[in-house]
Amino acid sequence: MESKPLALKILDTVSILLLGIATYLALVYAPTELVMGDVQRVFYFHIGTAWTALLGFILAAVFSVIYLVTKDLKWDRLQVAAIEVSLIFFLITIVLGSIWARPAWNTWWTWDPRLTTAAITELIYIAYFMLRQGIDDPEKRARFGAVYALVGGLSAPITFFAIRLFRTIHPVVISGSNAAAQGSFHMTPRMLTAFFFALFAFTVIFIDLFWNRIRLGDLQEKVEQLKLKVTI
Amino acid sequence: MVNKTTEMKSMTIERTRASGSFVKAVAAVVWKDLRAEFRSRELFSAMLVFSLLIILIFNFALELDIKARQSVTAGVLWATFAFAGTLGLNRSMAIEKDRGCLDGLLLAPVDRSAIYFGKVISNLAFMLIVEIIVLPIYSVLYTVNLFQPGLLLVVLLGSIGYVSVGTLLAAMSVQTRTRDILLPILLFPVVIPVLLAAVKASSGFLTGAEFADILLPINLLIAYDIIFIAVAFMVFDAVVEE
Numbered sequence: 001m002e003s004k005p006l007a008l009k010i011l012d013t014v015s016i017l018l019l020g021i022a023t024y025l026a027l028v029y030a031p032t033e034l035v036m037g038d039v040q041r042v043f044y045f046h047i048g049t050a051w052t053a054l055l056g057f058i059l060a061a062v063f064s065v066i067y068l069v070t071k072d073l074k075w076d077r078l079q080v081a082a083i084e085v086s087l088i089f090f091l092i093t094i095v096l097g098s099i100w101a102r103p104a105w106n107t108w109w110t111w112d113p114r115l116t117t118a119a120i121t122e123l124i125y126i127a128y129f130m131l132r133q134g135i136d137d138p139e140k141r142a143r144f145g146a147v148y149a150l151v152g153g154l155s156a157p158i159t160f161f162a163i164r165l166f167r168t169i170h171p172v173v174i175s176g177s178n179a180a181a182q183g184s185f186h187m188t189p190r191m192l193t194a195f196f197f198a199l200f201a202f203t204v205i206f207i208d209l210f211w212n213r214i215r216l217g218d219l220q221e222k223v224e225q226l227k228l229k230v231t232i
Numbered sequence: 233m234v235n236k237t238t239e240m241k242s243m244t245i246e247r248t249r250a251s252g253s254f255v256k257a258v259a260a261v262v263w264k265d266l267r268a269e270f271r272s273r274e275l276f277s278a279m280l281v282f283s284l285l286i287i288l289i290f291n292f293a294l295e296l297d298i299k300a301r302q303s304v305t306a307g308v309l310w311a312t313f314a315f316a317g318t319l320g321l322n323r324s325m326a327i328e329k330d331r332g333c334l335d336g337l338l339l340a341p342v343d344r345s346a347i348y349f350g351k352v353i354s355n356l357a358f359m360l361i362v363e364i365i366v367l368p369i370y371s372v373l374y375t376v377n378l379f380q381p382g383l384l385l386v387v388l389l390g391s392i393g394y395v396s397v398g399t400l401l402a403a404m405s406v407q408t409r410t411r412d413i414l415l416p417i418l419l420f421p422v423v424i425p426v427l428l429a430a431v432k433a434s435s436g437f438l439t440g441a442e443f444a445d446i447l448l449p450i451n452l453l454i455a456y457d458i459i460f461i462a463v464a465f466m467v468f469d470a471v472v473e474e
Contacts, residue, residue, distance in 0.1 A: 068467060120421050123421045124421040124422060127421060130410070130418075131404065131408065131414065131418060133410075134408030134410040134411070135407070135408050135409070143471070144404045144408075144471065147404065147471055150463065150467065151397065151401070151422055151463060151467075152422055154460075155423075155424070158425045158452075158456060158459070159424050159425050159428070162424075162425040162452055163428065
C-alpha cells in the first residue's frame with residue numbers, strides 16, 4: 001500500500017496548528033462582546049464552518065455536472081468527499097448557532113429562513129447518502145448521486161428565497177442591515193482578525209479533510225477492485 | 233440556389249416530422265398509462281382513498297373546528313396532495329420496473345425525454361383527477377368553497393412542479409434496493425419550495441388577500457416548474473440508461 005503523500009502530511013499538521021491558533025484567537029484574543037458576552041465567541045467558528053460547508057455543497061453541484069458530462073468516476077469520488085465533509089461542517093454550524101441562539105434569541109431554534117434552509121439542506125444530503133446506499137453498481141450509484149446532488153443543489157437556494165418571503169430575524173453581520181434582526185453587532189479590529197483567521201483556518205482544514213477523503217475514496221475503489229479479482 | 237432551397241425545405245420537413253414523432257411518442261406513453269389505469273383502476277382508487285383518509289386523520293389531529301379551519305385549510309390540502317402524490321408516483325414507476333416494461337420503453341427508437349414527458353403527463357393526470365375529486369369533498373365536509381379559478385390555477389402549477397421532480401426521482405428510487413421507502417425521503421426536501429409557495433398562494437386565495445400579494449408565490453411556482461422541468465429533461469437520460 002502506498003503511504004500518505006508528504007504534502008498531505010504537512011497539510012494535516014498545518015491544519016491542526018491553524019485550528020489551535022483560531023481557537024486561541026476566538027476564545028482569548030478577541031474582546032468580549034458587550035451585550036451578548038462570551039457566547040458571541042461561537043460566531044467565529046459558526047461562520048468558518050458555514051462558509052466551508054456551503055463551498056463544499058457548491059463544489060458538489062459543479063462535480064455533478066462534470067460527472068454527467070464526462071462519466072469519469074473520479075468526479076464522483078470528489079463529489080462524495082465534498083458532500084461528506086460539508087455535511088459534518090454544516091451540522092457543526094447548526095449546533096453552534098443553536099448554542100448562540102439560546103441566550104441571544106431566547107430559543108434554541110426558530111423557523112427563520114436560514115435555519116430552515118440549513119435543516120432542509122442537511123436532510124437533502126442525508127437523503128443523498130441513503131440513495132447511494134441502496135445501489136450496488138458503482139457506475140449507476142455515481143449517476144444517480146450526481147443527478148440528486150444537482151437537483152438538491154438547485155432546490156436549496158430556491159427554498160431559501162422562498163422562505164425569505166417571510167421576515168427574518170437572523171443577523172447579517174458582514175453586509176447590509178436588517179432592522180428586524182436580533183443579536184447583530186459591530187466588529188472591532190481584533191474581532192475582525194479572529195474572524196478572518198477563522199475563515200482562513202477552516203478553509204485550510206476543509207481542503208485537508210477533502211483531500212484525505214478523496215484519498216480514502218481512491219483506496220476504497222482499489223479494495224473493491226481487488227475483491228472482484230479474488231472472487232473471479 | 234434551387235438545390236439549396238430544396239435542401240432547406242427537406243430539412244424543415246424532417247424537423248417537423250421529428251417533432252411530430254416526439255409528440256406522438258409522448259402521447260403513446262400517456263395513452264398506455266391512462267389505458268392501463270382505466271382497466272385496473274389500482275392507482276387511482278388507492279390515491280383517492282388514501283387522500284380521504286389523510287383528511288380524516290387531519291380532522292382529528294388538528295380538531296378542525298371553524299376557527300382552525302380558516303388558517304389551516306391550504307396546509308391540510310397540500311399535505312394531502314403531497315402524501316397521496318408519492319403513492320401514485322411510486323406505483324406508476326414500480327409497474328414499469330416490475331414487469332420489464334421500462335426496458336421495452338427504452339428499446340423503442342424514440343427520444344428518452346419523450347418517455348419522461350409521457351410519464352409526467354400521465355402522473356399529472358392522475359394527480360389532477362384525484363385533486364378534482366378531493367376538492368369538492370373537502371368543500372362539502374367543511375363548508376368552504378374551494379372552487380375558485382385562482383385556487384385551481386395554484387393546484388395546477390403546484391402539481392406540475394411536484395410531478396416533474398417526482399417523476400425523475402421515482403425513476404431513480406424504483407431502481408434501488410429500498411425503493412418503496414426512498415421516494416418520499418428524496419422528494420420531500422427538494423419540493424419544499426413548491427409546497428411553501430402553493431400553501432401561501434392557496435391560503436391567499438382562500439382568505440381573499442390582494443392579488444398583488446398572491447402574485448409573488450405564483451411567480452415562484454412558475455419559476456420552479458420551468459427550472460425543474462428543464463433540469464429533469466436534461467438529466468433523465470442519465471437516470472434510465474443501462
